[in-house]
Amino acid sequence: xxxxxxxxxxxxxxxxxxxxxxxxxxxxxxxxxxxxxxxxxxxxxxxxxxxxxxxxxxxxxxxxxxxxxxxxxxxxxxxxxxxxxxxxxxxxxxxxxxxxxxxxxxxxxxxxxxxxxxxxxxxxxxxxxxxxxxxxxxxxxxxxxxxxxxxxxxxxxxxxxxxxxxxxxxxxxxxxxxxxxxxxxxxxxxxxxxxxxxxxxxxxxxxxxxxxxxxxxxxxxxxxxxxxxxxxxxxxxxxxxxxxxxxxxxxxxxxxxxxxxxxxxxxxxxxxxxxxxxxxxxxxxxxxxxxxxxxxxxxxxxxxxxxxxxxxxxxxxxxxxxxxxxxxxxxxxxxxxxxxxxxxxxxxxxxxxxxxxxxxxxxxxxxxxxxxxxxxxxxxxxxxxxxxxxxxxxxxxxxxxxxxxxxxxxxxxxxxxxxxxxxxxxxxxxxxxxxxxxxxxxxxxxxxxxxxxxxxxxxxxxxxxxxxxxxxxxxxxxxxxxxxxxxxxxxxxxxxxxxxxxxxxxxxxxxxxxxxxxxxxxxxxxxxxxxxxxxxxxxxxxxxxxxxxxxxxxxxxxxxxxxxxxxxxxxxxxxxxxxxxxxxxxxxxxx
Numbered sequence: 001x002x003x004x005x006x007x008x009x010x011x012x013x014x015x016x017x018x019x020x021x022x023x024x025x026x027x028x029x030x031x032x033x034x035x036x037x038x039x040x041x042x043x044x045x046x047x048x049x050x051x052x053x054x055x056x057x058x059x060x061x062x063x064x065x066x067x068x069x070x071x072x073x074x075x076x077x078x079x080x081x082x083x084x085x086x087x088x089x090x091x092x093x094x095x096x097x098x099x100x101x102x103x104x105x106x107x108x109x110x111x112x113x114x115x116x117x118x119x120x121x122x123x124x125x126x127x128x129x130x131x132x133x134x135x136x137x138x139x140x141x142x143x144x145x146x147x148x149x150x151x152x153x154x155x156x157x158x159x160x161x162x163x164x165x166x167x168x169x170x171x172x173x174x175x176x177x178x179x180x181x182x183x184x185x186x187x188x189x190x191x192x193x194x195x196x197x198x199x200x201x202x203x204x205x206x207x208x209x210x211x212x213x214x215x216x217x218x219x220x221x222x223x224x225x226x227x228x229x230x231x232x233x234x235x236x237x238x239x240x241x242x243x244x245x246x247x248x249x250x251x252x253x254x255x256x257x258x259x260x261x262x263x264x265x266x267x268x269x270x271x272x273x274x275x276x277x278x279x280x281x282x283x284x285x286x287x288x289x290x291x292x293x294x295x296x297x298x299x300x301x302x303x304x305x306x307x308x309x310x311x312x313x314x315x316x317x318x319x320x321x322x323x324x325x326x327x328x329x330x331x332x333x334x335x336x337x338x339x340x341x342x343x344x345x346x347x348x349x350x351x352x353x354x355x356x357x358x359x360x361x362x363x364x365x366x367x368x369x370x371x372x373x374x375x376x377x378x379x380x381x382x383x384x385x386x387x388x389x390x391x392x393x394x395x396x397x398x399x400x401x402x403x404x405x406x407x408x409x410x411x412x413x414x415x416x417x418x419x420x421x422x423x424x425x426x427x428x429x430x431x432x433x434x435x436x437x438x439x440x441x442x443x444x445x446x447x448x449x450x451x452x453x454x455x456x457x458x459x460x461x462x463x464x465x466x467x468x469x470x471x472x473x474x475x476x477x478x479x480x481x482x483x484x485x486x487x488x489x490x491x492x493x494x495x496x497x498x499x500x501x502x503x504x505x506x507x508x509x510x511x512x513x514x515x516x517x518x519x520x521x522x523x524x525x526x527x528x529x530x531x532x533x534x535x536x537x538x539x540x541x542x543x544x545x546x547x548x549x550x551x552x553x554x555x556x557x558x559x560x561x562x563x564x565x566x567x568x569x570x571x572x573x574x575x576x577x578x579x580x581x582x583x584x585x586x587x588x589x590x591x
């Protein structure tokens with residue numbers, strides 16, 4: 001083993017460990033790993049930057065804009081409600097929901113679909129007295145099913161496609177993956193409405209948990225007549241740095257101030273609303289001129305009025321808030337919102353809100369002003385799970401153009417009139433030219449962190465290939481599976497790709513496995529398409545953990561799920577996809 005091979009393998013191993021332990025955001029970890037390979041002299045700068053001009057990565061960027069135009073058009077908002085029906089047959093409603101969602105996800109980014117439909121499904125479940133935990137995880141799984149149908153169903157497919165084009169191969173056609181994924185999806189949906197439905201729990205959602213336990217973390221105090229606090233700011237009154245409590249609102253003459261700045265001046269009879277550890281309320285009792293209201297009947301609903309509202313937000317994998325406490329992140333001043341409570345692992349975290357270190361999947365209950373959703377709906381720090389009542393585009397003509405442009409793009413690529421990249425580029429040009437979407441709006445929809453992960457992963461993949469590390473690993477693959485032939489090699493490639501997807505990002509898993517699989521195919525003298533299809537399906541079919549795929553993470557808290565729920569339902573789905581993929585790939589591309 002040469003120095004270059006050893007160096008690359010050590011860096012890749014360290015990268016995987018950092019991704020699993022979530023020591024930093026995935027885009028930072030991959031960028032840092034790529035930088036070390038360049039600085040170590042094993043990868044030329046030109047090769048390291050190839051990922052940033054990769055056709056697959058650029059196509060993903062363009063499709064973010066197209067999907068954003070469809071999302072903001074509002075044409076999809078009522079689709080799920082129509083599909084769910086009257087709720088008389090829960091399994092039938094589940095089937096009717098999963099079918100159209102699977103179809104939509106074949107052509108649109110699945111993350112905004114889940115973000116859009118989660119509050120709709122929760123509201124429908126509440127109206128029909130059904131536990132949302134019976135529907136939210138199937139919603140996530142349905143988008144994963146659909147994402148494997150087409151070339152544009154998920155960014156992973158496009159990344160593998162881009163890698164193939166760079167090596168002079170033909171790449172995927174629009175529906176080539178459907179040969180494998182549609183049979184697997186059919187079996188997956190059948191499993192979910194039969195055995196899977198029985199395994200799905202009936203639990204309280206984060207919303208219900210917040211409401212039912214509000215008396216455990218909400219407390220109230222009022223400024224007394226002639227209090228020495230009158231005229232003082234929140235900071236000067238000693239109310240900003242309490243040990244166990246966090247000031248979230250002030251009510252004055254029936255009007256609420258949310259959030260409360262450090263410079264807010266107190267007046268007589270002001271009602272101060274706190275959240276945090278109720279047992280530390282003695283802190284307030286020790287402040288002269290402040291009367292603690294005992295036996296208060298304050299509820300979450302009382303915090304909302306014409307100017308303030310309660311919103312749930314789920315911390316994303318790409319969030320800049322990860323590993324910071326609420327206080328350290330400056331959440332109140334940065335987002336102009338107060339964190340009322342944090343839900344993690346099926347329960348509310350019982351500690352001072354400001355001291356809670358945030359993790360991916362945490363569900364935050366926020367007290368905000370009315371324009372919060374408009375300002376932060378496109379942030380990558382968290383997913384907002386409150387339905388937007390007024391879509392940005394309400395013009396019927398523009399909505400029609402957005403849908404027509406998507407269909408035209410699909411047809412142009414499907415009939416190979418234009419390559420996928422050019423079809424997506426034409427679609428974006430049309431959307432800009434017709435003013436369906438603005439340049440400012442487009443920037444909000446582009447997930448830069450995802451693009452950085454893809455571009456850096458491609459550079460690392462090139463490093464694996466150029467140094468000979470990929471060929472070395474492939475040689476060991478062939479030796480290990482020698483007694484099982486090609487089908488054994490396909491099985492191992494699927495299993496490893498699926499395993500990496502569950503613990504790191506799907507795009508990184510696909511890019512790392514691509515050069516290895518290419519060398520495996522060469523050594524076995526097999527059509528490499530067999531392995532590329534296997535990688536694309538395995539990297540997207542992530543069902544067994546909430547961290548393997550972003551849509552699984554989005555429904556984690558809102559559905560009140562436990563990690564074990566994903567294992568019970570996801571592992572059988574992983575096995576179904578493995579068997580179907582290996583079997584069909586072997587008989588279509590090998591035999």
